[in-house]
Amino acid sequence: MNARTIRTIAAALSLTAALAISGCSSGQDDGSGSPAGAGASAAPEAAQAAQGGMTVSGAFMPEPVNDKMAGAFMVIKNGSKTADKLVSAGSPxxxxxxxxxxxxxxxxxxxxxxxxxxxxLRLERGGNHIMFMGLKNQPKVGDKITIELRFEKAGPVKVELDVKERTYTAQNSTSH
Structure with missing residues (x-):
């Protein structure tokens, strides 16, 4: 095995362990007594942005367990009559x-x-998501992280992710 292969395998194993520890799963109970997806969150939607028909809500990041990686979750709604693609994301x-x-x-x-x-497009625990690899610092609960989503057709969308407890599960409605 060459050094690159070993690094790739090590990164994959670290990612798997960190996600297991941080609770990157589709947990059904957030401790509030309501099952996941039962209704809208009572917390204000602090992480919202709109550009080119794209609206982002419920954006959060569970507090990372280390400075190696973290997940980002949110709901991206396309209010336009044209299909689009999320093609990349950036963050300080x-x-x-x-x-x-x-x-x-x-x-x-x-x-x-x-x-x-x-x-x-739902980016949620246990499903599709955005991964931050190699964090420059380790955010804590209550911090806000800026992220820019880039789409194939719509302009870029800046969003603030609320850093939540590691066990936090969004309570977004699944009805349309």
């Missing part, structure tokens, strides 16, 4: 943000994700 917190999809309980980096016309 990390020089390496990756778009990850989860299929058959396995994560993999992808080049883009579809945001259907009049529809939404």
């Amino acid at each position: 917190l990390s020089d390496d943000l990756q778009i990850h999809e989860t299929k058959d309980q396995k994560m993999q980096q992808v080049q883009s994700m579809d945001v259907p016309a009049g529809g939404e």
Whole structure:
């Protein structure tokens, strides 16, 4: 094995361990007594932005367990009549943000994700998400992290992620 392969395997193992520890799962109970997805969160939607028909809500990052990686979760709604794609993201917190999809309980980096016309893209625990790799510092609960989402057609969208407890699960409605 060459050094690059070893680093890639080590990074994958670290990512898997960190996500398991940080609770990157589709937990059904946030401790409030309401099952996940039962209704809108009582917390104000601090992380909202709109550009080119794109609206982002419910954006958060669970407090990272280390300075190696963290996940970002949110709902991106496309209010336009044109389908689009999330093609990249950037943030001062990390020089390496990756778009990850989860299929058959396995994560993999992808080049883009579809945001259907009049529809939404859900980035959520246990599913598709954005990964911050190699954090420049370790955010704490209550911090706000700036992220810029870039789309194939719509302009860039700046969003503030609220850093939440490691066990936090968003309570977004699943009805349209």
